[in-house]
Amino acid sequence: MAKESFIKGTLILAAAALIARVLGVVQRVPLEHMLGVSGGAAFGLASNVYLMLLTFATAGIPSTLGKMVSEKYALNRPQEAQRIYFAAILFGLGMGGLITALLYIFAPVYAKMSSVPEATLAIRALAPALILFPVIAMMRGYFQGRNQMAPGGISQIIEQILRVITAVGLAYLFLTWGYSEEKMAAGASFGGVLGSIGAFLVMLYYARKLKKADREAGLARNGQDKSVIMPLRQIYKDIFKLSIPIVITSLAVPIIYFIDSSIIVPILKGQIGEPLAKEALKVLTMNAQSIAGIPPILAIALSTSIIPIISSAFARKEMDHLNKQVTLALRIAILSGTPIVLILCTAAFSVNGLLFSSTNGSGIISLLTFCTIFQIVMMVSGSILFGLGRPKTPMFHVMIGIAVKLAGSFTLGYIFGIYGIVGSTMLCFAVTMYLNQRSLKQIVDFKILGSRWAGFLTTVIALAGIGYLIEWAGNQLTHVMHARIAYFISSSLVGLVLIVLYPVMLVVFRVVTQQELSSYPRPLRKVFQPLMRLQRGQAVQSSDS
Structure with a gap:
């Protein structure tokens, strides 16, 4: 596969993932208003156990399958590629059926262990989606191996659209019919099943189209040659x-959210009572995790586009180019993720009040969103290690991070409550991030910001102060107008001012320089290029400092 098409394919998948994640975040807003505390806690618990099992069943194998299929076609062995595809589909069917059955059978046990027995119906409503998703994942991997990224991307978007429409629509219907919160949560969970059917139909359409194209090109065979x-x-x-290290690494965030939703009520109910503990679970899973899912989207999409270039440079042993690309990927991850984190942290109260039914848990949202800056660097550095042929390294680091998370949750949770549990998530991300970067240093001589850290931290601290000041002033408007309008004005002002000042201050403090701008992705070049006149007349600083 040519480097250009490889990068184009990566960008297609990144764009699809971005759209899908945005739709996933959007889904939680109306559901939070409709489900209430009990229903929100049940839906959040079901979603986290489902996402963890889905990642376990599908992550890693599609990319491995794509690699194997691509190699076979490159060697002109289409029959072997088809045999591998057949084996993957068989595995997907078996894994899907097994996990669905286990999830359905053990749903009451898990819900009771998590002290949210009303989540049983919501978990069981999601279980059938796991029948199809492993097969869909295998089909996506096969298409990636054939250098066709669009089918996987389109199916991912269709899946999320159907999931959102079904989840919100059923929850609303059940609400108008007077159903219990438990049944409303189950209706919302069932959106995943309709999403999986939609995605499967899209993949079937493209599979038939590809099969027809293969037949016309003479690649299809009626029978198998015994020798192959x-x-x-x-x-x-x-x-x-090949896939186990990717699976374990991909489980980092889903398993952390699964741990949180599983232990919050058992740990907190002895401190604040079961009703407030369930409210904390609902706030974390419906509000905080939704908002905290926003900052990584753009940062990871931008930095992911550089990973194929890193892999290519490493394969050719072009170490100088490799050093620059690794530095660039990590730098872009931090620079593009930070402004969103700043906005959402400083305006957490207004954003919470604007999007959700109350401002309860704004501190939880702010803390969990702050954690994502470590999550972003952790995920990007892990991807780089994969690109450098070290898949087991980030796997072991994630396992250490999860151990830190467990120890921290059961220690800090009993001392600081929900903030201790969320704080242990930050420790997990920070430890894993540090270990990834330490391993990268042994391969590549990179510097993320070098001597520019002072200018970057000055920018962050100054903008955080400005953001909090605008947030405080904006919230005073609640005394003279409807609260939701005041929250909209406040959060909009914080976002507008910080997003304008952030690139300006990065240029003024020379965190971003003219010399390196040409290496940045086009969207970032368009942002920074007009501001470079602010550096005219200043001493030129080395771009790799």
């Missing part, structure tokens, strides 16, 4: 050997 039939055992061995 690969044993299924060998295929599975090759797939799992």
Whole structure:
């Protein structure tokens, strides 16, 4: 695959992931208003256990399958590629059926262990979605191996659209019919099932289209040549050997959210009572995790576009170019993620009041959103290690981070309550991020910001102060107008002022310089280029400092 098409494919998948994540965040807003405390806690618990199992069943294997299929077609062995695809589909069907059955059977046990027994129906309503998703993941991996990224991206978007429409629509219908919060949460959860059906139909359409194209090109065969039939055992061995590190690394965020939703009520109910503990669970899963999911979207999409270039430079042993690209990927991750984190942290109270039914838990939202700056660097640095041929390294680091998370949650949770549990999430991300960067340093001589950290931190502290000041002033408007209008004005002003001042201050403090601008992705070049006149007349500073 040519480097240009590889990068284009990566960008297609990143764009699809971005749209899908935005839709996933949007879904939580109307649901939070309709479900109430009990329903929100049940839906949040069901969603987190589902996302963890979905990641376990699908993450890693599609990319491994894509790699194996691509290699076989490059060697002109289409029959072997089809055999691998067949084996992957069989595995997907088996894994989907097994996980669905286990989730349905053990839903009451898990819900009771988490002290949210009313979540049983919501978990069972989501379970059927896991029948199809492993198969969909295998099909996406196969198409990636054939250098066709659009089918996977389109199916991902259709899946989220159907999920959102079904979840919100059923929850609203059940609300108008007077159903209980437990049944409303189950209706909202069932959106995942309709989403999986939609995604599967899209993939089937593209599979038939590709099969027809193969037949016309003479790639299809009516029968298998005995000399090229690969044993299924060998295929599975090759797939799992490559995919297990990716699966474990991909589980970092889903398993952390799963841990949180599982332990919050058991830990907190002895401190603040079960009703308030369930409210904390609802705020964390419906409000905080939704808002905290926003900052990584753009940062990871931008930095992901550089990963193929890093892999290519490493394969050719172009170490100088590799150093620059690793530095650039990590720098872009931090620079593009920070302003969103700043806005959402400083305006957490207004954003919470604007989007959700109350301002309860604004501090939780602010703290969890702050954690995402560590999450962003952790995920990007882990991806770079994969690109450098070290898949096991970030896997072990994630395992250490999860151990830190567990120890921290059960220690800090009993001392500081919900803030201790969220704080342990920050420790997990920070430890994993540090370990990833330490391992990267052993391969690549990179500097994220070098001597520019002072200018960057000055920018962050100054903008945080400005943001909090605008937030405080804006919230005074609640005394003279409707609260939601005041929250809209306040959060909009914080966002507008910080998003305008942030690039200006980065240029003024020479965190971003003219010399390196040409290496940035086009969206960032368009932002910073007009501001470079602010650096005229100043001493030129080395771009790699």
